[in-house]
Amino acid sequence: MDYFASKQETLQKSIDWWNPGKTKQWQVDGVDVVIGKREGYYFYDVDGKKLMNAHLNGGTYNLGHRNPEVIAALVEGTNYFDIGNHHFPSTARAQLAEALAQCTPEGLKYTIFSSGGSEAIDVALKCARYATKRKKTISIKNGYHGHSGLAVSLGNERYSKPFLSEGDPNEFVHVPFNDLDAMERELAKGDVASVIIETIPATYGFPLPHANYLTSVKTLCERYGALYIADEVQTGLMRTGKLWGIEHYGVKPDILVTAKGLSGGIYPIAATVVNERAGGWMQEDGLAHISTFGGAELGCVVAMKVLEISQRPEVIKNVDYVARYLRTGLEQIQQRYPDFFVGIRQLGVVMGLEFNHPDGAKHVMSSLYKHGVWAIYSMLDTRVLQFKPGLLCDKAYCDELLEKCEAGIKEAAQLVKFGRY
16 A cells, blocks of 8 residues: 555546545535644644644544554454454453443443444334333434434434435434423324433534533433433543543443544444343344444444543543633733634533534634644534534643634634635
8 A cells, every 4th residue: 555645646646536526525615635644633644734633533642642552452353353253252342341441430331332423323222122112212403313224314314315315204303402392292192212412412513511411311311211312422531531421421321322532543443232122122132133243342342441541530531620720821812812612511531612603614624624623513504613622632632732722713713704704
């Protein structure tokens, strides 16, 4: 493989053979990047431009790019493991499943492994349907849970409509976030298998749950016989200051989904952790669901190391420090540009920066890129920038990030003010 192909050659091949629309759109948005070297919370364009990673591919790089401890665990694992065989019991899978049962909310027991988050969401819906003998799922309007067969029908039609996958309204219902009345109206019909909520909906721009909203939804699920699925793909693994974002709200879900960061950014793996009722099908027919690459043994080795690092006391303390330090710095920037930079949505190092312009976050993204920071706008609310620093950032990194963020926000604010966007 030619690791050193020119940028222009790579871009042209991407247009010709990979994804023409996505490749061209990034050029339009001013993000002219082909990733080359990467380490820690930085990555480099193949032409040498250095970028601070404040998106982390949705939390995939919580522990940084090419984290040395994660790589060491993978390399050691290759002395013994490969992908493994999904038909047979596995030391690596058994140990990771036990670890997940021990560190997830009370009542969760079995783990079904997948190769990615969308697949893991599909598994969660299947388990809920098995347990309740119902098909309908309630999700949030403008939510996002992935692109696979069932998962794509849960989200905004932007992702489902092109593939004629909007979903039968008798199976997929969408209600507004934070609207308990709308949630109860649907649950009261008595035909709902599950409610699935991303604890803080990322693609929707990180709106925070109202006080008691999630606990009330769980209570309603219990009243009307539905299961509660916590989508922790982006809010899990210590990003909120607790291992699982749902812990902040005192909810004990029936099913919890984790992915992205579980991989350490090194080996794809995802997990659906279920209670005994939702996992009962495995007592009846353990072959009813299979995944060749789900729970690949090398992925399990990596995930064990990710869980261990993420739960270290010094890491938990650092997440709290980074969250408070960056919040203070961002508030100071906000005070200097109050007419443009109007809000900070935050829980831990899950942050959404809100701008007073319909495409404000798109413009800030482009300006930040010029100044050496990569952060992406929320696809379903382009006023909000997804801002996701890592768990292991130090003060020097935070200071550099704040300095560059102020430069980028200042530039975007001026361009918007004078109508140059």
